[in-house]
Amino acid sequence: MLQVNLEPPEAAVLAHTEMTYLDYFPTYIAFYVKVPAPVGGKTIVTDNLAVTRALSKGGGHCALGDKLRLLGVEFSRHLSCELVPRKEGTELQSPDPLQYKTWQDTFSTSDRDVAEQSLADSGAGTLSWLESGGAVWRSTRPAFSCYPSDEVVGEIFMSQLFAMHCAGNSLVGSVHEADVKSLADAGLLPYHSRWGDGSEFSSEEMAAFNELHQTSYSEELELVSGDMVVLDNFRWCHGRSPYEGNRELFVAMSRPVGRTTAYTPAGV
């Protein structure tokens, strides 16, 4: 079981299904609340099945669903080379508030060849190196997977496209929309998502993703100390609101499975 503490408290973690920027992800994810935040920090869950219906024939966002099926989604992450102490004590954070994880930490090595090979072996994308010593990790993935459920046979939307878009990171608030594409092309955004053909999501498309992930099909959970929630990672997105104060929440994942799809997005 791991403690959830990577994202800064002031940043919202937008709704997402776990590790679906990869083709290998957990079937279940569980959260145990040891200490709830005194202010904020609510857990948010979103029904992927309802989102899938909205993105399918007869749904309100059918055209967007068709585009997702055709192009897939490109994910990128800018991983810094070195972290420095953010505060006195043990917590480490990059001097740049937009970056909070190193490539060494991400791949559990300080050897570039080993990091590249681990991605090549798992088919999890590519790594390119920057003059700063940092790296850019890119991968393109379908936005849907076949849902291995007894009650539902067929595809289900499951993606981190909304949570990994730079506009969703409140720490990237100073980046002008017009600069997003050039920063994304250079790999200098801490993380980002866009269409599988490299084009950016339009503001209308982002508004639709916001509705699908954060409003129409979501609910906020009031969790107290000692509560544990187990989510079907196919069925439910999860996220959390910004918080203040101490918050201790632990996560565990189980039954990793490979993505299966009945189609091949053109961008993949």
Ligand SMILES: [Fe+2]
């Ligand atoms: Fe997560």
